[in-house]
Amino acid sequence: MTVNKIHVKAPGGWMNDPNGFIYYKGEYHLFYQYFPYDTRWGTMRWGHAVSRDLVVWEHRGVALFPTICEDQNGCFSGSALEYDGKMYLFYTGVHYHKPDPKDIHHCLDEQFDSAQLMLCSEDGKHFDNFKGKQVIIPPIEDKRVGDRTHTRDPKVWRGRNGWYLVLGSTTEDGRGKLLFYKSNDLASWSYVNSVSHEPHWGWMWECPEYLETEGGNVLLLSSMGIIKDGKREENQIICAAVDFEEKGCVMSLPDTFQYADHGLDLYATQSIKDEEGRQIMVAWLRMPEAVDGEWIGMLCMPRVIEVKEGFVYFRPHPNVESRYTRQITAPSEADEAGYRVSLDMEEGERLDIGGYQIFREGNRIHTDRSAVFGGHKEYRLAFETPELRSGCHLDIYVSSNIVEVFINQGEYVISNAVYGLTGKLQFDSMERLRLCTLES
Ligand code: FRU
Numbered sequence: 001m002t003v004n005k006i007h008v009k010a011p012g013g014w015m016n017d018p019n020g021f022i023y024y025k026g027e028y029h030l031f032y033q034y035f036p037y038d039t040r041w042g043t044m045r046w047g048h049a050v051s052r053d054l055v056v057w058e059h060r061g062v063a064l065f066p067t068i069c070e071d072q073n074g075c076f077s078g079s080a081l082e083y084d085g086k087m088y089l090f091y092t093g094v095h096y097h098k099p100d101p102k103d104i105h106h107c108l109d110e111q112f113d114s115a116q117l118m119l120c121s122e123d124g125k126h127f128d129n130f131k132g133k134q135v136i137i138p139p140i141e142d143k144r145v146g147d148r149t150h151t152r153d154p155k156v157w158r159g160r161n162g163w164y165l166v167l168g169s170t171t172e173d174g175r176g177k178l179l180f181y182k183s184n185d186l187a188s189w190s191y192v193n194s195v196s197h198e199p200h201w202g203w204m205w206e207c208p209e210y211l212e213t214e215g216g217n218v219l220l221l222s223s224m225g226i227i228k229d230g231k232r233e234e235n236q237i238i239c240a241a242v243d244f245e246e247k248g249c250v251m252s253l254p255d256t257f258q259y260a261d262h263g264l265d266l267y268a269t270q271s272i273k274d275e276e277g278r279q280i281m282v283a284w285l286r287m288p289e290a291v292d293g294e295w296i297g298m299l300c301m302p303r304v305i306e307v308k309e310g311f312v313y314f315r316p317h318p319n320v321e322s323r324y325t326r327q328i329t330a331p332s333e334a335d336e337a338g339y340r341v342s343l344d345m346e347e348g349e350r351l352d353i354g355g356y357q358i359f360r361e362g363n364r365i366h367t368d369r370s371a372v373f374g375g376h377k378e379y380r381l382a383f384e385t386p387e388l389r390s391g392c393h394l395d396i397y398v399s400s401n402i403v404e405v406f407i408n409q410g411e412y413v414i415s416n417a418v419y420g421l422t423g424k425l426q427f428d429s430m431e432r433l434r435l436c437t438l439e440s
Pocket of ligand 1: 016017033044076092152153206222
């Protein structure tokens with residue numbers, strides 16, 4: 001079986017969203033949207049990877065795959081939870097009414113239905129795709145509640161008074177919308193309430209997640225059509241500190257949102273509490289081309305989500321951070337999983353990491369991947385953070401197809417897909433850089 005370090009990657013073929021992230025019986029399980037037959041999106045199943053420490057991941061093959069009418073055209077995204085020692089998986093089943101006769105993985109004219117399904121596994125190892133599936137929320141008939149096609153990605157959590165489930169959807173006038181449901185037994189769910197934003201924050205909200213942290217509660221959304229600048233991608237992860245009143249499922253959204261990552265390549269988060277109770281997340285790194293023609297799609301490294309004074313921070317997970325213990329003097333000495341460069345960057349300074357540029361200007365961090373992105377001009381090549389609050393410490397994790405720049409321990413993050421980084425490192429005062437890699 002394939003093993004990945006730090007970043008979970010498609011073990012051949014195509015990967016998109018992480019799904020069903022859970023700490024279960026002493027191990028982390030991560031599932032993901034998977035099409036093994038080609039390096040493009042197709043009829044979805046859930047691939048499965050397992051780790052003891054969030055660092056070394058072992059792939060375990062396919063967990064969920066289409067078997068019933070409701071999910072015949074795909075097992076879309078969803079979440080997991082543990083109850084009574086069992087692992088419950090919640091996901092969206094898709095049924096096409098008009099498959100494209102020339103490519104049955106796609107649907108014509110958006111003629112499809114989405115239902116919400118549940119599968120219970122006794123042990124997180126066996127998944128009874130033939131007898132174990134249950135439809136918990138059929139396609140929505142009432143347009144005032146939600147859209148029968150564009151309603152998906154159930155996230156389930158235990159609240160103070162029962163189980164809650166949130167779905168991403170769209171309003172009749174084309175704004176992103178969330179639908180909240182409640183249950184006492186995980187099997188029968190009642191619709192309680194919805195929320196959307198005016199002016200719109202994109203037309204459809206995918207992969208919604210509501211999380212509680214010590215410093216405040218967070219909503220994470222993957223919003224379709226939130227950036228319309230003619231460049232890829234229009235769909236982005238946004239987040240905000242929110243209030244949620246459980247009884248009536250009333251969520252109050254603020255006026256403005258934050259981007260979870262200013263590299264604008266990540267999408268579709270999965271968040272859980274780790275074994276220490278930290279709120280952590282991973283997300284899908286969108287990539288424009290397959291690596292060695294063999295695989296496409298990977299996940300960012302796990303991050304800890306924290307809220308301070310209404311602002312959401314994303315810092316590297318300590319299990320990952322603490323593995324970079326071996327000091328090196330050049331990238332050529334690094335472990336194959338990559339290396340970390342740390343420094344305090346002054347205004348006007350510039351660092352070149354194998355062709356990927358990072359510089360500080362106007363008290364913002366800017367990055368430019370033009371030289372290491374295979375000439376994909378339809379994508380954004382240059383990025384910047386908002387103005388920094390105070391200081392500018394950078395921890396930059398570099399690996400063959402992803403650079404993750406953490407600024408001031410997660411005040412801002414820029415994560416970018418890259419291709420063909422060289423081993424060169426250039427900075428005016430090299431003695432101020434600290435380079436570390438993993439112990440092999
Ligand atoms: C987000 C998404 C989800 C959906 C899945 C299908 O990337 O579109 O909304 O469940 O991907 O693969």
